[in-house]
Amino acid sequence: MCDDDHTTTAMGRRALFVTGAATALTLSGVSFASAADGRTPADGTQTTRTVKGTLPPGAPDFVYVPVEVPQGVREVRVAYTYTKATVPAGTQNNALDIGVFDERGTALGGEGFRGWSGGARSEFFVRADDATPGYIPGPVRAGTWHIALGPYTVAPGGLPYELTVTLTYGEQGETPKPVYPPSRAKGRGRAWYRGDCHLHSWYSDGKRTPAEIAALARAAGLDFINTSEHNTHSSHAHWADQAGDDLLIMLGEEITTRNGHVVALGTDPGTFVDWRYRARDNRFGKYAREVRRAGGLVVPAHPHATCIGCNWKFGFGEADAVEVWNGPYTPDDEVSLADWDNTLVASARGTREWIPAMGNSDAHRDPDRVGGPQTVVLADDLTREAIQAGIKAGRSYVAESKAVELTFTASGSRGEHAGIGERLAVDPDAPVTVRLEVRGAPGCTLHLVTDQGTLFTAPALPDSGAGSAEWHTTAAYAAYVRAEVRHAPAVPGLPGALAAFTNPVFLGA
Template sequence: MGAAAGVAGGAVVLDPVAFPAAAATSQSRTITGHIAYGAPDWVYVPIEVPAGVNRLTVEYSYDRPPAPPGQNGNALDIGLFDEHGIDLGDDRGFRGWSGGFRTGFTVSASDATPGYLPGPVRKGTWHIIFGPYTVHPQGLNWTATITLEYGPDGPAFRPNPAPSRATGRGAAWYRGDMHLHTVHSDGRRQPAELAAAARAAKLDFIVSTEHNTSSAAGVWGEFAGPDLLIIDGEEITTRNGHFTALGLPPGTWIDWRYRAVDGALARFVQQIHRAGGLAVAAHPLATCVACGWKFGYAGLDAVEVWNGPWTLDDEAVLAGWDNLLVASVRERREDWLPAVGDSDAHSEPQVVGLPHNVVNASGLDRRAILDGVRAGRLWIAESAAVDLSFTATAAGRGAGIGERLRVADDAPVTVTLQVSGAPGCAARIVTDQGQRFATVLPAEGTAAVTWTTVARNSRYVRAEVRRQTPTPTTADTMVALTNPIFLGN
């Protein structure tokens, strides 16, 4: 056993598992191990794969004794790297990840378990990667059975990626959910079911964000269409929080094997940017183990302030994001961190499109959508039943969501919020001073609300629409919210 070279953070490599030269159509070996409490983040099991193998299969299990009060039990994730190695960020070696969602996987040239990449099983040192997500104080005992099958490769898998453009309506506002899962990670929806749910929610686009794997990119072409743009991405699940990579070229993989103290995040955000994508902090205050965001926001392109049904976590993230807006104004920065909202839907009854983003884009294509998100030209909706527009005007000039209205500090600015589909909801206008105006929309849910301010008193304005119905953790329910319009020179 030794330390894993080239991998950030704690990792160990166990003794290799060797197979004799092929003597039959298949060979299996069962191995066991113990992971102590306080384990490293990653445990690698080398597999010496001989020539002539056409399929590799792994099945694993581990003990799950009841957890002591106030502590965690055992949870063990799994994935695979091939003969190209396990160095941090070297995407040549990555062959798949299923986390704790499956008890095994298989890979061959023709097919692979969802979450894993089809391709030849070549001779060399492969690695099972175990991720001890949580470990019982008495430790974790695991068992893995590795099976190699021999013979010629079957027909090569042919990826069918989604096209980068759909028909669209030209320059328009497009609705899309940018954080979604299928069976290619820990979701239970098939890709066809997710695409159908997106269409039922009246979305124009979705972003596929499977945990730590690019495998879904190979199938989305079958389910996209002129009416639905499907954009590839990934949810990178580190031990110190999750972030999404939006708009990756099909097959691009972003590594997750680091913590905040490793100082590695900037490297992978740069990789996302070089690939033409965006990096978004996901559910920053989620309470699940390792879900809370610990890296800070430097270099990121947006923050997910609303994740799934509205909760106290979202309320707190929204308040923190608003403080970031104030800081950008105080420091007179033109760059600022836009807000996005996504369903993070994994399976029924989680609702695809609750919430989703309404993005002002020049067309329904990958580049235009990402440009709109990066610029903050978007607002967030509970569902497609809700619509709004939000503008600020002064001295014959106007600006919309994500833009700046350049105006003298004392010039009157008229802020207009038009809403439909929100009966009896409260419409609010928020500035760097907090909520400055509120009114209740009529029962029919359609109204135009205006408010006048000056830039000296309102360095930015943004809008919220809330249903006056409490959730289990909040006093009311968010229905829609906008990114800001900045005021002043």
Template sequence: MLRLSALAGATGVLTLAPVSSAAASDSAPAGGHPGGSGGIPPEGSMQTRVVTGHLPTGAADFVHLPVEVPRGVRQIAVSYGYDRPAVPPGTQGNACDIGIFDQHGTDVGGRGFRGWSGGARTEFAISADTATPGYLAGPVGAGTWHVVLGPYTVAPQGLDYSVTVTLTFGAPAAAQVPNYPPDHATGRGRAWYRGDCHLHSVHSDGKRTLEQLAALARAAGLDFINSSDHNTTSAHAHLGAVSGDDLLILTGEEVTTRNGHYLAIGLDAGEWIDWRYRARDDAFGRFARQIRRAGGIVVPAHPYAPSLAGQWKFGYDDVDAIEVWNGPWTLDDELTLLTWDNLLTGAARRGDGHWIPAMGNSDAHRDPDVVGLPQTVVLADGLNRRALQAGLRAGTSWIAESAAVRLSFTASGPRGEHAGIGERLPVARDAAVTVRLEAGGVPAGTVVRLMTDEGQMVGAPLPASGVLEWSTTASLASYVRAEVRRPAPDGGASGLPGPALALTNPIWLGRK
């Protein structure tokens, strides 16, 4: 029997008939007995049930398989598979994610989440002391658990699936003690700190261990990183072992919805953010508020990503920054940069001082993805979570291709007024303003673009001195920001500039 239901304020759900351990096939260890004390099977005995089914095209976003878990279960293990029939060119084939919720239920934003691996794994196990990466260790409590299938895409022929659930009985081991990272490191006081806030590990669809990620971050010259595995916080409990005074590790998540992805950066350790909603469900604001209550910031990731469901469709009214540069520079980064610049122009028109800063991250998953390409360079009062987030929110930051790239960008007025990246230069509208860019660690042929609310005002090779100056007024430019670019690969024939080497947040000109 199938039962249709819906999560409140969320995407559609299909609920299957429950799996009861009483109907499962029992197997006892050698020399064991069919029953244990109080009706609980003996130590080490297992009960297994295999469920198969078919999902047609247009299936609900999530398929729930209820699993009745009795008392005395030490471990729950799940494996699954599905068919991948051939499909015509340009047609989506089968892709099905998996995760699990425990006896606390499947309510959106509720307490029941115990793990998600998307399509990265075909099996997982959970017990009190350990869990497969992507899943949360803890007691296997009695009650109704739910294996959750996420049919990401379904072929015209439909999707045939098979799920195997195995319960192992026995006394639970001692619970895992989480080793969360500290929220501060020694740092250099008020200084520029380099970080990469979009990284994936074996706890989602990445191929690198946490140890490997931390080593690569150190080698890239980073001061901080943010853990951002898809839809799970399972890495948080293990990050303390790889952090240190030389590398601050923030605990976060990449929230992967069906209408775009966003980063929750610098959450309280262990805080999980639900992803099971679309733009039409009007739920994004609720989870953005949860992130801020948990000490984090909200950053849409790769808004024009070409992957299915990767385009950002929630708008920008409830975000703290925008990831305008994601990994090696591509056309979708160019589109995001244009969208962001239009948002700056809107902020200039409003004149209320509120604007959305830009940041860049690598989104590194596996070799040869480069950790720290790009990286966000933040002016902060210290190397700690609160100070870094304050800098990101304020936009006192710029984006670099690597730690080799150095940059200074300032504006000054006729009476000694001075402002840096993300700040405002308080001068009269007709006062002369000198904008100064100094760049180093960039190759010969580097091009500098100075952009305002009117568009590109300067586009010139970087002088041999590494310094470029431009004069303007606040009446001509409400803001000015800098782009440091490689030469256009086609000599400019396409009309597109070359890949970015560095991008800055704006300096705002004029009094409010």
């Protein structure tokens, strides 16, 4: 049985301009009146309302549309459309994200959060026993729910939108008890483990299932991965079947703000971290601490990416590591690498903690390559805690694929020895020998980089892809040394794309 009484409500510019300086705005609500005799409609009865409006340029980051949900509802379903405009060259067109909060409200912290799909879907549903990927199954309780609209970009003529809300009445199903992947896999003891910590499935804007991603991770030679859906933890309960002795699956989120993205790496299962703030709101520190309280690492992602809202504006004071290389190597990765390198001098002299670098694929769909690049971590075992400890200590290097392997060490004349992420404690003028060995990088050149820049370059590797380089220095001459393995330049005079790079070895007591 279906109630076809569609109510259309226009929501124009005036309401928005009244509070246009705010970062969020709640509009007038959508009401679903209960039956006049007080009885709950029969099972299967559907009631639909339609809401139309236009968001003006300068609209708040988030616009909430309240929906009054009566007793007896088993499913909330929302579909939406919006209009693309004709805009002048160089002007951003309309883009509108969407999500939903239940009767517990929209306050920061996410107690009422029930899902987010950004711009990846045109409709979603929430029930007790199921939900659209990106959304959280659970009881549909009576009260005021809120559809969250996120006007990502608004054309000069405004962003016309239409929401269609359908409630289905009936007995609610049983909410499944979530099952999460284990926090340990069968490791090799203290060893080098390969991983990709920035991946997207169909639980946000990716196109691959968890099973497809896990198969690609194994094919890429990975030992661990980290889930990182945009602004939702809905995938956490859907990875357990893909874990195994050969693959550790950690759980996280890509916290996608309007001033940059950050990967919450290896949080406790079921952890949701809010994203509804900008750098000017001075709230990021609170949520970074929330990530760490949940057992995760804070990793700013693609800090110099050119997509709107992707450039990192929050500073690195809360970072446990930084994603320097994201997907296929591009000029913004080169900028991120140089920017990160510039932070190492202060750390070399002990004036502040240094921030290790890592690399991830950010793979969403074909032909995105899972494990391209991958972070290779020296860890005590293949567990969440051990992998995180290796990443945070900087005991890692980044490689374009499983084919590339390297070892990088520094040693002193008295038997002192240090590896990647460590400090070689020697006197300033004591001789230091730096050695790099590489496999799987045919035609690439080996570079040793210090606080002065690149001070040593070896000839290109032979077709076998194997070779080594040795360089002699002192702590007085080089505060740190790190290695880069680069392909031949595609453009004369510019550096070639990375095949691999290491975190530094610091020199000096």
